[in-house]
Amino acid sequence: MYSPAVASGHGKLLKKVFRHWQLYLLILLPVVYVIMFRYVPIFGSQIAFRDYKLNMGISGSKWVGLKHFVEFLTGNQFGVLMKNTLTLSFYNIGASFLPPIILALALNYAFNRHFGKTVQMVTYMPYFISTVLVVSIIMRLLSLNGPVNNLIANMGGDRVLFIGKPEYFRTIYVFSGIWQSTGYNAVVYLAALAAVSPELHEAAVVDGANMWQRVYHVDFPGILPTAIILLIMACGKVLTIGYEKVLLLQNLENMSTSDIISTYVYRIGLSEGMQYSFSTAVGLFQSVVSLMLLTVVNWISRRVSETSLW
Amino acid sequence: MQLNYLKKSWADRTFTVVNTLLLIFALLIVALPILYVIAQSLSTPQEVIAGRVLFWPKRITFIAYKEIFRSKMLLSGYKNSIIYTFTGTLVNVAMTVMCAYPLSRKDFIGRKQIMWLFVFTMIFSAPLIPSYINVRNLKMLNSIWAMIIPGAISAYNMVIARTFFMSNIPDEMIEAADLDGASDMQILVKLVLPLSKAIVAVLVLFYAVGHWNSYFDAFIYLNSEDKLPLQVILRNILANAKMIEEMADATVEQNERLALVEVLKYAVIVFGSLPVLILYPFVQKYFVKGIMIGSVKG
Numbered sequence: 001m002y003s004p005a006v007a008s009g010h011g012k013l014l015k016k017v018f019r020h021w022q023l024y025l026l027i028l029l030p031v032v033y034v035i036m037f038r039y040v041p042i043f044g045s046q047i048a049f050r051d052y053k054l055n056m057g058i059s060g061s062k063w064v065g066l067k068h069f070v071e072f073l074t075g076n077q078f079g080v081l082m083k084n085t086l087t088l089s090f091y092n093i094g095a096s097f098l099p100p101i102i103l104a105l106a107l108n109y110a111f112n113r114h115f116g117k118t119v120q121m122v123t124y125m126p127y128f129i130s131t132v133l134v135v136s137i138i139m140r141l142l143s144l145n146g147p148v149n150n151l152i153a154n155m156g157g158d159r160v161l162f163i164g165k166p167e168y169f170r171t172i173y174v175f176s177g178i179w180q181s182t183g184y185n186a187v188v189y190l191a192a193l194a195a196v197s198p199e200l201h202e203a204a205v206v207d208g209a210n211m212w213q214r215v216y217h218v219d220f221p222g223i224l225p226t227a228i229i230l231l232i233m234a235c236g237k238v239l240t241i242g243y244e245k246v247l248l249l250q251n252l253e254n255m256s257t258s259d260i261i262s263t264y265v266y267r268i269g270l271s272e273g274m275q276y277s278f279s280t281a282v283g284l285f286q287s288v289v290s291l292m293l294l295t296v297v298n299w300i301s302r303r304v305s306e307t308s309l310w
Numbered sequence: 311m312q313l314n315y316l317k318k319s320w321a322d323r324t325f326t327v328v329n330t331l332l333l334i335f336a337l338l339i340v341a342l343p344i345l346y347v348i349a350q351s352l353s354t355p356q357e358v359i360a361g362r363v364l365f366w367p368k369r370i371t372f373i374a375y376k377e378i379f380r381s382k383m384l385l386s387g388y389k390n391s392i393i394y395t396f397t398g399t400l401v402n403v404a405m406t407v408m409c410a411y412p413l414s415r416k417d418f419i420g421r422k423q424i425m426w427l428f429v430f431t432m433i434f435s436a437p438l439i440p441s442y443i444n445v446r447n448l449k450m451l452n453s454i455w456a457m458i459i460p461g462a463i464s465a466y467n468m469v470i471a472r473t474f475f476m477s478n479i480p481d482e483m484i485e486a487a488d489l490d491g492a493s494d495m496q497i498l499v500k501l502v503l504p505l506s507k508a509i510v511a512v513l514v515l516f517y518a519v520g521h522w523n524s525y526f527d528a529f530i531y532l533n534s535e536d537k538l539p540l541q542v543i544l545r546n547i548l549a550n551a552k553m554i555e556e557m558a559d560a561t562v563e564q565n566e567r568l569a570l571v572e573v574l575k576y577a578v579i580v581f582g583s584l585p586v587l588i589l590y591p592f593v594q595k596y597f598v599k600g601i602m603i604g605s606v607k608g
Contacts, residue, residue, distance in 0.1 A: 041436030283437020
């Protein structure tokens with residue numbers, strides 16, 4: 001192996017870089033990728049401050065400053081969108097917080113190992129079914145001649161078109177999410193439970209604690225840090241609730257509760273309008289507020305539990 | 311312990327009973343909807359439309375599946391999904407390892423800065439439209455590349471892979487190989503990768519399931535019907551009742567046709583989730599591993 005004859009401090013650094021040129025070659029493509037597909041679009045987000053015209057390109061379009069942001073923030077859609085987005089997010093966070101914890105605890109105390117394994121395997125299977133198909137299943141189960149309505153009819157009630165009623169949209173969204181991801185989310189808690197020292201349990205048994213007391217006094221404190229971090233992080237993402245599933249569940253009838261910021265960005269940008277600049281402004285507002293929320297939440301998490309994303 | 315078991319208190323016994331009931335509840339609530347869908351898809355249409363089928367098929371028939379296998383649209387979707395999943399996953403795993411390995415080396419100058427370049431994309435991403443314009447400017451609209459390149463690396467998966475390399479490959483081993491004159495490439499191929507089969511399996515599974523299940527990218531980037539992956543076709547069927555009616559055999563009577571349409575709606579769901587669900591029992595332990603690694607530093 002040849003060594004370049006440089007001795008200065010600067011030269012040493014260069015020498016180190018040269019020595020590992022293969023590492024730089026390896027990472028070249030990923031870096032080009034992240035710049036071209038992650039940072040170029042961030043740079044392109046400047047069309048939020050312009051009136052983007054296709055034939056003018058990004059930098060050729062007229063600069064209009066905060067026009068689109070003002071239009072969005074003072075428009076009559078803003079209040080509804082914020083309310084829908086936040087209600088859906090917090091309803092989702094609140095309702096799906098406990099189920100994975102309870103499932104993990106129950107699995108941890110399963111009377112029979114094989115039974116526990118079976119339940120675990122079945123409960124996190126839905127996580128691997130695609131969103132499109134989960135929504136298809138919901139539509140089938142809740143359709144006018146589906147099993148839920150059959151049950152209602154058998155008990156003498158009137159059939160309800162659940163999917164077309166704004167008041168049911170959030171519940172359908174949240175509970176199908178719980179159905180799909182409780183098993184998956186329980187895995188993290190199972191890991192936390194496995195890390196609880198068996199000595200603590202033995203000591204509790206010696207002290208005469210029954211199983212309820214052990215769950216409350218030994219297991220709960222063990223998984224609390226994990227639970228807090230997950231909860232705090234979820235709160236940092238309240239605005240970015242995804243459009244994939246909402247779009248599939250959305251229809252003209254339930255629009256008054258199902259229209260959230262991300263579906264709005266999609267609708268005015270691609271599906272109905274071609275208001276590229278306005279849609280980008282709304283999306284940028286969402287991204288920037290989320291970044292601020294995440295920063296705050298990360299700071300809180302570091303103070304509370306000494307764990308943070310960065 | 312044996313003694314403890316015999317002396318099980320009343321409280322412990324209620325605990326075990328409540329706990330078992332909870333687990334059974336969880337099992338049923340997840341399994342019953344799936345069994346319901348499967349049962350309908352395998353039953354004779356008249357039984358289904360009369361609402362007589364619950365969790366077990368009645369008068370088993372594969373008539374709906376026969377219709378599916380006659381549908382050019384669904385089969386072409388299946389083929390496209392397989393192509394996108396296979397090619398996409400290959401690119402994903404290669405790029406992720408190419409990125410994570412240098413970043414896991416402590417003697418790699420600039421690792422902090424490059425790491426930040428990727429981590430930042432996890433907390434701040436460009437809105438939909440600029441990303442779309444970018445793909446359009448690169449002339450990738452309506453091509454297979456739009457399915458593969460824009461999502462080539464998931465920063466989250468890259469961080470998992472890097473964490474794995476850092477905690478499972480001892481520094482001394484790399485140093486020793488380095489002293490023996492092995493190049494960094496040789497170290498990766500002959501030392502690191504053979505020790506990292508578990509993480510490569512995790513990456514393959516995360517990416518492959520992601521490709522198979524995603525619909526949105528294809529939905530906005532592709533427009534010719536013969537390029538659409540299965541999920542978009544399923545979504546179109548879901549959104550448009552006419553499409554599924556056209557699938558039902560045109561020669562049968564109107565009443566029978568309506569019944570068949572009903573069963574088809576269920577059969578299509580089973581058909582779409584089949585590959586993932588068949589592979590699932592074999593691969594699920596790798597997913598658990600992946601979540602565990604991810605939760606160490608997530």
